[in-house]
Amino acid sequence: MASTPRLRRLLSFAVPLASSTALGVAFAHARAAPHVVELTLTAAPARLSLVPGGSTDVLAYNGQVPGPTLEFREGDHVVIHFHNNLSEPTTIHWHGLHIPATSDGSPLNPVPPGGTYDYVFTLLPGSAGTYWYHPHPDRRTGYQITKGLYGALIIRADDDPLAGIPEQLLVLADNRFLPGGEVDLPLHDSPRGELDEENGREGDVLFVNGRIMPTLPIRSGEVQRWRIVNAAAARVYRLALAGHEFLQVGTDGGLFERPVPVTEIVLANSERVELLVRATGAPGSRAVLRTLPYDRYVPQTRPADWNTPRDLLTLQYSNDAPVAPIALPERLRPVPALDTTQVTARRFLVLSQGLINGRTMDMHRVDVRGRLGATEIWQIENVVGMDHPFHLHGFQFQVLDRDGVREPFRAWKDVVNVRKHQTVRFIVRFDDYPGKWMYHCHILDHEDQGMMGILEVTPTRR
Numbered sequence: 001m002a003s004t005p006r007l008r009r010l011l012s013f014a015v016p017l018a019s020s021t022a023l024g025v026a027f028a029h030a031r032a033a034p035h036v037v038e039l040t041l042t043a044a045p046a047r048l049s050l051v052p053g054g055s056t057d058v059l060a061y062n063g064q065v066p067g068p069t070l071e072f073r074e075g076d077h078v079v080i081h082f083h084n085n086l087s088e089p090t091t092i093h094w095h096g097l098h099i100p101a102t103s104d105g106s107p108l109n110p111v112p113p114g115g116t117y118d119y120v121f122t123l124l125p126g127s128a129g130t131y132w133y134h135p136h137p138d139r140r141t142g143y144q145i146t147k148g149l150y151g152a153l154i155i156r157a158d159d160d161p162l163a164g165i166p167e168q169l170l171v172l173a174d175n176r177f178l179p180g181g182e183v184d185l186p187l188h189d190s191p192r193g194e195l196d197e198e199n200g201r202e203g204d205v206l207f208v209n210g211r212i213m214p215t216l217p218i219r220s221g222e223v224q225r226w227r228i229v230n231a232a233a234a235r236v237y238r239l240a241l242a243g244h245e246f247l248q249v250g251t252d253g254g255l256f257e258r259p260v261p262v263t264e265i266v267l268a269n270s271e272r273v274e275l276l277v278r279a280t281g282a283p284g285s286r287a288v289l290r291t292l293p294y295d296r297y298v299p300q301t302r303p304a305d306w307n308t309p310r311d312l313l314t315l316q317y318s319n320d321a322p323v324a325p326i327a328l329p330e331r332l333r334p335v336p337a338l339d340t341t342q343v344t345a346r347r348f349l350v351l352s353q354g355l356i357n358g359r360t361m362d363m364h365r366v367d368v369r370g371r372l373g374a375t376e377i378w379q380i381e382n383v384v385g386m387d388h389p390f391h392l393h394g395f396q397f398q399v400l401d402r403d404g405v406r407e408p409f410r411a412w413k414d415v416v417n418v419r420k421h422q423t424v425r426f427i428v429r430f431d432d433y434p435g436k437w438m439y440h441c442h443i444l445d446h447e448d449q450g451m452m453g454i455l456e457v458t459p460t461r462r
């Protein structure tokens with residue numbers, strides 16, 4: 001690996017470089033030198049108060065749930081010193097980042113208990129967006145995320161067309177607790193455990209940045225930019241804010257070409273979204289961000305309360321007089337179309353319950369062999385009556401169509417929710433980074449059951 005300048009500045013709980021947003025997410029910055037960012041993340045057991053009146057044994061990055069929000073800029077050379085202080089193997093996967101396979105934190109590169117690993121990567125121009133990080137060990141990803149190992153990662157661009165607009169980060173997660181506060185993890189062969197494996201585990205306690213029903217301040221007339229991460233194991237959010245419209249400006253891999261007005265957002269697990277919220281409410285008023293019912297289930301295992309909307313946070317308007325509305329840009333950035341005439345391979349993947357093309361994951365098998373530099377079309381067909389969010393590591397793709405209906409606008413994605421009995425096609429270019437890359441259903445229980453495969457990208461032989 002190329003040598004990286006090693007001006008060292010460690011980040012840990014003690015370093016006074018963290019600031020807080022209104023919702024209490026700590027931002028971890030460590031600016032060692034122009035373009036070199038070096039920091040330390042430690043995964044370790046901790047005891048935190050997650051729910052009122054209880055305390056919980058958690059696994060945490062740097063002692064907090066969610067872990068510190070990592071903020072970088074395009075062009076940064078990032079060195080993350082990772083310490084595994086868990087009693088089991090783990091990794092850190094940088095979900096959505098286009099970085100070398102050796103730093104991807106896939107199950108192929110476990111860090112043993114007590115071990116350390118340096119994740120080293122450069123954030124390329126055009127990568128600005130909202131991402132997240134989480135463990136990815138073989139068959140234990142769901143467990144470790146559920147115990148508290150997840151955090152957000154933001155990459156900023158120098159020429160951000162929305163720079164200066166106040167921002168909020170909303171990291172969504174859910175969990176279930178026993179009386180007293182411990183995480184409720186049923187045995188696999190219990191009825192509850194079997195239901196979790198079928199549907200993916202959902203919790204009745206809904207967190208925003210590790211808090212239950214927090215209050216977010218806003219001033220009448222202002223515009224806020226919300227970056228939202230769905231870090232839940234299986235829950236699909238359908239977000240709506242009564243009396244307000246959103247302008248969706250981006251998704252997994254950053255900004256769209258132009259804003260898109262929407263009244264609600266369906267956000268499958270591991271997807272991200274960027275929204276502009278215009279504060280059209282009156283001074284002193286309030287509004288609640290809710291998740292509305294979304295039917296991703298087969299009828300036989302659909303939860304009884306699936307049809308109940310749930311509150312996520314309160315938007316509280318200050319009493320200040322409204323500010324004058326700002327003009328919003330009509331163009332955000334170009335999203336150049338991947339060239340369909342360059343396609344050299346078409347892949348057909350069939351999702352059934354727990355399986356991809358009829359098989360479960362084998363760490364020693366390569367399922368798809370791709371050439372470095374190739375452009376491919378992947379067709380993902382879901383043949384069962386439950387949604388499966390399909391995720392590819394390492395490469396952002398562009399959805400072409402869903403059930404033959406052309407995608408209305410271009411966007412960079414790394415996960416696409418393939419609805420019940422739906423077929424989605426996307427185009428992807430393996431422009432760099434040879435190696436082995438996972439693709440899988442991002443319902444963590446399905447992933448851990450082996451609903452995953454391996455793409456190997458190799459340089460062309462001369």
Ligand code: C2O
Nearest residue numbers: 093095270391438
């Ligand atoms: Cu979010 Cu394979 O991961």
Ligand code: CU
Nearest residue numbers: 095096392393
């Ligand atoms: Cu990933």
Ligand code: CU
Nearest residue numbers: 388441443446
């Ligand atoms: Cu699935």
